[in-house]
Amino acid sequence: MSINVQLGAVGVVFVVEAVDADGTAVDYSDATTKTIIFGRPGGTSATQTAIFTTTGADGKIQYTTIAGDLNTFGEWSIQGRFQKTGLDVKTALGTFMVRKNI
Secondary structure, three states: OOOOOEEOOOOOEEEOOEEEOOOOOOOOOOOOEEEEEEEEEOEEEEEEEEEOOOOOOOOEEEOOOOOOOOOEEEEEEEEEEEEEEEEEEEEEEEEEEEOOOO
């Protein structure tokens, strides 16, 4: 993920995709818990409840930021997590930049 957002931005939609070793989307439409983990520059993290972008067959989940989410400037990490009975899978890590305001 290569995006830049402003500190405190609200309404930013983050989409995370689960893919296999060949880069093919993995169908996790039967996952009962979907979250996106945001790693802040200072080392802390926040886990947000995600929703499927469509049906989940494309391996994509999303979260839309609210006030207070993007509260630290610098490089953040992001990772999706899919869970159900007998399954607990995390996606590859991505990064994005949160930029300062004037």
